[in-house]
Amino acid sequence: MTEQVKIKKRYRKIIVLLWILFLIPIFSLGTLFFMISNGSLGFMPSFEELENPRTNLATEIYTTDQQLLGKYFKENRSNVKYSDLSPYLVDALIATEDARFFEHSGIDFKSIGRVIFKTILGGKTTSGGGSTITQQLSKMLFPRQKFQSKKDIIIRKLKEWVIAIKLEKRYTKEEIITLYYNKFDFLNLAVGIKSASKVYFNTTPDSLKIEQAAMLVGMAKNPALFNPLRRPDTTLHRRNVVLNQMYKYKYITKIQYDSLKLLPLEINFQRVDHKLGVAPYFREYLRRQLTAKKPNRKNYYDIAQFNVDSLKWLRDPFYGWCNKNKKSDSSTYNIYRDGLKIYTTINYKMQVYAEQAVKEHLFNDLQIAFFKEQKNRKKAPFAWNVSQKQIDAMMNASMRRSDRYKKLLKQGLSKDSIKIIYTTVKFPMTIFSLNGEIDTLLTPMDSIRYYKYFLHAGFMSMNPHTGYVKAYVGGTNFKHFQFDHVTMGKRQVGSTFKPFLYTLAMQEGFSPCYKVPNVPVSFILPNGRTWTPRNADRTKHDGKMVTLRWGLANSVNSISA
Incomplete structure (x- = not known):
């Protein structure tokens, strides 16, 4: 009987031991999963992070006809x-x-x-x-x-x-x-x-x-x-x-x-590049306006531009929108991450036609004619009556504005050393041509002169009743020519301003038949100098009384003054 009791006790111990061996891994694994779940063994996303996982969403730009114009993104x-x-x-x-x-x-x-x-x-x-x-x-x-x-x-x-x-x-x-x-x-x-x-x-x-x-x-x-x-x-x-x-x-x-399984892949690859696609100049203009920061006088060389931007910051809700508006967490908007939708007044078809029109007229007509005119000219692409001193000044100014020049200056090179590099050292570069890009070797100064052969233009179409911009062409190739001729180019309005001036005069009570003397008018400028606008040509009406209607029809500067 005693031996049977011993066997039973031994059997119980074995059973208990087996249960322990069976339960310990389960308990350990359960404990491990519990520790992992509550973040004791490192990062574990919270409920909020699981409900709203962070992703970088591209901001999309749409036209009035609901065509995707482009994107701003960190991840597309x-x-x-x-x-x-x-x-x-x-x-x-x-x-x-x-x-x-x-x-x-x-x-x-x-x-x-x-x-x-x-x-x-x-x-x-x-x-x-x-x-x-x-x-x-x-x-x-x-x-x-x-x-x-x-x-x-x-x-x-x-x-x-x-x-x-x-x-x-x-x-x-x-x-x-x-x-x-x-x-x-x-x-x-x-x-x-x-x-x-x-x-x-x-x-x-x-x-x-x-x-x-x-x-x-x-x-x-x-x-x-x-x-x-x-x-x-x-x-x-x-x-x-x-x-x-x-x-x-x-x-x-x-x-x-x-x-x-017999079909080919038939890839129709669409390269993603903010420099390519429809309306690149307009998209870059939007980006600059949306992300503009509050103007700081220290960041401006031109006081006039600082004043313009300061007024835009105060009066234009669109200017600096991303930095003026806050999200629910009080942070500012980021056009590269926050998945904004921007709806513009641009019409997609009009934009495509406008870009085609500018390129066709410029490249197929004016540019070819300019190349023919400049062929075999010693000073090409500069005019025959421009002196070599003036050419050197323009070339040096372009050199100083280039990114390569600024980088070499930051590296500690002297201006004379940089000038030697620009005129003697050839670099591999991809340059623009009417027939596509060309890989070649050029000195930086030769590339500057090469690009001065190309004509440039801007185009902007606006609905006169609403002020909505329907097409915006800042140039011919944003990858190689990023200067925006719509908003960056400064132009003298010239005689196009005269109809507005005469309209104002009529609103003030002057009739088209009102007569004024056709004589020179002088203005004292803020710097103390005197400026007298002159007419393009002499006429038999100089020094006589003429009507406003005649002055506008003949675009006479002395009358407008």
Whole structure:
């Protein structure tokens, strides 16, 4: 009997020990997950951060006819809704990345088991990964840091599990897919599915074809490896893998798969560059106006410009809008991150026609005529009656205004040394020409003289009844000529001002038949000098009484004075 009691006690101890061995890992794992969840083992996003994940959204500029004119961005991302996504995007993503997406709650334990037994133990690298779409989203919303040990990697992986579960609690499956597509970086300044659809196929997310959606989903595995611009063959193979997954999970038929896999990528690449596209001068003008800061006299060389900007700051709500207005957290707006929508008075078609008209008239007519006129002239592109001293002064002034000159000055080089570099050292550079860009070697001074051969123009169309600007062309090529001839160029209004002057005179009671003496009028200027406006030519009416109507019709300066 005593021996049986001993056996029972020993048996109980073994049972208790087994229970302890069984419960300790569970308790430890539970404790570990609890510590991870409350942030004891490092960063864990708060409820607010999960509800409103931080993303950099591009500011979009629209015309009156609702055409996208351009963007300001740190990341070229514009969010879309789930209803804006092509169903092919949803099907391709689920079939390729997470076939049981609608069945799990953030973690797919079947996939984890497959990774452990087939990939790790069995050595099959083609068995697929274990991360769900939600886990991948957690990585994008809260990126991994660089770790030094396997322990840190394991903890980070467990954190992703916790974040994935929290995301599943706070978002619907449809919202998770939308967040995924809005966040993913498809390279080539295409962040988010809206930008990717535009950049690679010049379309919108809801209009993507099956093969296009499959290519974009294929990039999700490794966008650097499956970059359609650099590795089209590899990307094509990956796209077909996605199509095969869609066929495997019955999103497409065998006939569709067999026909779609034979199609080429057919990329319609749209380069993203703020210097390119429609209305670049206008977009740059908007940017300067929106982001203007309160004028500080120390930052101005010209007191007149300081006064102009100070009045604009006080009277114009648009000038410095981003710094005058506050967000709910009391911070100022950032056009590169806050996803603003700017609606302008520009008409897209009129803008395109205006740019074409300026280029055609300038490049196909005036510029060619100017080249012919200057051919074989020793002083070209300067006029024949300009002295060499005047030419040297203009060239040196252009040199001092250049960015290269300012950089060399900051590096400590003397003005004489810089002048030697400008006149003797050739640099590789890409220069503008009527037939496209040219890669060449030139000295900086030669490039300055070369660019002086080109004529420039500005164009602005305004509705006279409303004052709305309908077209704005600041120049012919913003990449090479960034001076805005609409708002930066200072021009003498000349006789175009006279109709306004005569209108004012009539409002004050002077009739068109009112007579005034046609004699010179002198003005004493603030500097003490005397200025007397003169007429272009002598007439038989000089020194006589003439009507205002005659003065306006003949644009006589002495009458206007």
